[in-house]
Amino acid sequence: MKYISEIVKADKSAINAAKARQMILAKPPGSLGKLEDISVKMAGITGSVINDIGQGCVLVFAADHGVTEEGIASAPKSVTLSQSINMTQSKTGMSSLAHYYGERVRVYDVGIDADYECEAIINKKIRYGTANIAKEPAMTKDECIRAIFAGIEAAESACRDGVEIIGIGEMGIGNTTASAAVLSLITGVSAEDVTGRGGGLTDEAYKRKIEVVKRVVGLHKPFCNDITDILTRAGGLEIASMCGAYLACAKMRVPAVVDGFISAVAALCAVKLCENVRDFIFMSHLSDEKGYKVASDELGLKAFLDLSMRLGEGSGCVIAFSVIRAACAVMRDMATFSQAGINEEYLDEIRKMER
Amino acid sequence: MKYISEIVKADKSAINAAKARQMILAKPPGSLGKLEDISVKMAGITGSVINDIGQGCVLVFAADHGVTEEGIASAPKSVTLSQSINMTQSKTGMSSLAHYYGERVRVYDVGIDADYECEAIINKKIRYGTANIAKEPAMTKDECIRAIFAGIEAAESACRDGVEIIGIGEMGIGNTTASAAVLSLITGVSAEDVTGRGGGLTDEAYKRKIEVVKRVVGLHKPFCNDITDILTRAGGLEIASMCGAYLACAKMRVPAVVDGFISAVAALCAVKLCENVRDFIFMSHLSDEKGYKVASDELGLKAFLDLSMRLGEGSGCVIAFSVIRAACAVMRDMATFSQAGINEEYLDEIRKMER
Numbered sequence: 001m002k003y004i005s006e007i008v009k010a011d012k013s014a015i016n017a018a019k020a021r022q023m024i025l026a027k028p029p030g031s032l033g034k035l036e037d038i039s040v041k042m043a044g045i046t047g048s049v050i051n052d053i054g055q056g057c058v059l060v061f062a063a064d065h066g067v068t069e070e071g072i073a074s075a076p077k078s079v080t081l082s083q084s085i086n087m088t089q090s091k092t093g094m095s096s097l098a099h100y101y102g103e104r105v106r107v108y109d110v111g112i113d114a115d116y117e118c119e120a121i122i123n124k125k126i127r128y129g130t131a132n133i134a135k136e137p138a139m140t141k142d143e144c145i146r147a148i149f150a151g152i153e154a155a156e157s158a159c160r161d162g163v164e165i166i167g168i169g170e171m172g173i174g175n176t177t178a179s180a181a182v183l184s185l186i187t188g189v190s191a192e193d194v195t196g197r198g199g200g201l202t203d204e205a206y207k208r209k210i211e212v213v214k215r216v217v218g219l220h221k222p223f224c225n226d227i228t229d230i231l232t233r234a235g236g237l238e239i240a241s242m243c244g245a246y247l248a249c250a251k252m253r254v255p256a257v258v259d260g261f262i263s264a265v266a267a268l269c270a271v272k273l274c275e276n277v278r279d280f281i282f283m284s285h286l287s288d289e290k291g292y293k294v295a296s297d298e299l300g301l302k303a304f305l306d307l308s309m310r311l312g313e314g315s316g317c318v319i320a321f322s323v324i325r326a327a328c329a330v331m332r333d334m335a336t337f338s339q340a341g342i343n344e345e346y347l348d349e350i351r352k353m354e355r
Numbered sequence: 356m357k358y359i360s361e362i363v364k365a366d367k368s369a370i371n372a373a374k375a376r377q378m379i380l381a382k383p384p385g386s387l388g389k390l391e392d393i394s395v396k397m398a399g400i401t402g403s404v405i406n407d408i409g410q411g412c413v414l415v416f417a418a419d420h421g422v423t424e425e426g427i428a429s430a431p432k433s434v435t436l437s438q439s440i441n442m443t444q445s446k447t448g449m450s451s452l453a454h455y456y457g458e459r460v461r462v463y464d465v466g467i468d469a470d471y472e473c474e475a476i477i478n479k480k481i482r483y484g485t486a487n488i489a490k491e492p493a494m495t496k497d498e499c500i501r502a503i504f505a506g507i508e509a510a511e512s513a514c515r516d517g518v519e520i521i522g523i524g525e526m527g528i529g530n531t532t533a534s535a536a537v538l539s540l541i542t543g544v545s546a547e548d549v550t551g552r553g554g555g556l557t558d559e560a561y562k563r564k565i566e567v568v569k570r571v572v573g574l575h576k577p578f579c580n581d582i583t584d585i586l587t588r589a590g591g592l593e594i595a596s597m598c599g600a601y602l603a604c605a606k607m608r609v610p611a612v613v614d615g616f617i618s619a620v621a622a623l624c625a626v627k628l629c630e631n632v633r634d635f636i637f638m639s640h641l642s643d644e645k646g647y648k649v650a651s652d653e654l655g656l657k658a659f660l661d662l663s664m665r666l667g668e669g670s671g672c673v674i675a676f677s678v679i680r681a682a683c684a685v686m687r688d689m690a691t692f693s694q695a696g697i698n699e700e701y702l703d704e705i706r707k708m709e710r
Contacts, residue, residue, distance in 0.1 A: 025448075026438070026441065026446070026447065027447070027448050027666055028429065028430075028553075028554035028555040028665075028666070029555065030555070030665075031448070031554065031555070031664065031665050031666040032448055032662075032664055032666055032670070033643060033662045033663030033664040033665065034661075034662045034663050034664070035662055035664065074383065075383075079697060082695060082696050082697055083381070083695070083697075085696075086381065086690060086695050086696075089690075090688065091381065091688075091689060091690035091694065091695055092381065092382070092689065092690070092695075093380075093382050093386070093387055093685060093689055096684060096685050096687075096688035096689045097681055097684065097685060099684075099688060100680070100681055100684035100685075100688065101681070199383035199386065200383040200384065200385070200386070286661065288388060303661065304660065304661055304662050305659065305660060305661065305678075306389075306641065306658065306659055306660065306661045307387075307388045307389045307390055307659050307678075308388030308389050309386065309387055309388040309389070309390065310383075310385075310386050310388065311382055311383070311386040311387055315387070318681075319677075319678060319681055322674075322677050322681075323660075323662075323674060325455070326452055326455055326456070326673075326674055326677075329451060329452065329454075329455035330448060330451050330452060330455075332451075333445060333446075333451035333454060333455065334446060334447065334448055334451045335441055335444075335446035335447070339446065340437060340438070340441050340446055340447075341437050341440075341441075342430075342434055342437055342438075
């Protein structure tokens, strides 16, 4: 994709300047931990040491999954549509959080398997859900590329409307199964180790889900040469769109925030398409869904919230926005040692410090 | 203390009603993890299922430590005063965060070893720093009780002024040494396992610090029969005040938020004085300071932020306020299954779920 070649790395000189400033802020160096790292990463993203992040937005991509006919989800397919509608009314977990924090939510239908009346959902439907990936490819290559570009356009549109930080969320009953298969195909990690209980499954259904993921991986592996192959054959329409949204955030130099398992797998797809995207991605919370850690380890990025959440939707992103903003506030507002009137003796000690 | 006998447990019926409401909110049960637990705990604290937490305040107790003469701190004693002043001007890590989030900060001098001009610091000085605990008791029993009551009065005063959530912070060069000794005396855990690098120490100074903590514990152990003995002999004026502030929060039925290591040790002192206090305490972040985990395990409470911070001051509390408020917003604003238009079929599935 030509789009990918236009994504450049974070601004190294801004990163160095930000690190230098963190060293002279009046605190033991490193004592603000990940808040320091976040502020430094933000500098690399925007090119400025001092950042004041404006409006945030969670982009939710919604789509259905044919694989639900294998009995791998705790909720019926109809919940994809009903919760997508509820999200536009601040009634769900993520959207009630977004409303509380004053962040925007935009819900995109890229593949809900139903017709309905809801003007608040942005209609970019590629097709009515994926095919059953346990039996055939999820979609065609052309549909996959169109889904990726639906995500790109969603993120670019948000940026044009003044959004300065973007959370990447989803709604799609069955999508932890597709995400597990995608993750296994990317990393080679076994179905057992990437498959979790999703919304909540009985032991019996969980065993079945692992078997289904195994079957999906076995069926498509011989035909997967790259990320778009994997997304086309074992992915989902919303997962492809989320991947596109990450690419666009990197291109537009806006921070992109990962939510839980599905969001992390989509982020990994984007990073595998273009290494530079990693510089623009923040993790948010350590999801309770098995496989999350496989994805985050492969991304090489660490969460900073530990809330034992496994809801999805983008729920972790909203809380993370607040922490990222706070990290920027510290960088901007804290006094330096000289402004704080702390004497040279201490500065000498600091220079001697081994960590 | 008569004060302690007046602290009663959380409201069990409000907790049960809150748990019942969480079960009918439109999400897989438990999928919002600790956000659910937080909202339930809040119900027990206030007696209401629905909570909307108003003004927050970080109470900072500042005092000096005679044990600094043993060379166990990376910063000179003078930093206690200079940072206390800086905190009143939103220049430090915690206070710049508080300013950003719109939370109040009140700084109490309960034992700074200096005279100075700064009206913004509330003067409740008990004495000019503790004695060197490696050689003699930190203070007298009477001073310890007065320090505890200074903390009680600070928290009660904040509540009278309309504060609805309180963070318990500190400033005191040398206080990780005193806290480590207190923690070891309470739990019996070895000096090696409770002593961290504090603000940041060279390997050599760190070894010295462990030896000092060992010496402190050995010197005072034979004379420590209860928590006030431990605080009197091995504690600090600010640690005693923090302990008092936790007691008062529980008495006033206001949530008290723990910051890092020192704050956790003070919380443990309060809980050991009165078990019921635990019901009113929230942890915030998993501090990087060694020993924090010993204290939080003993408290039986878990942090929900993982920021690798080890600054102290109350810096973790401010971010935690925001997460606790968000948890309450979810409880208040999310739709129930019936409001969300999710059908009975799914509810049946949920009833079958095994976790």
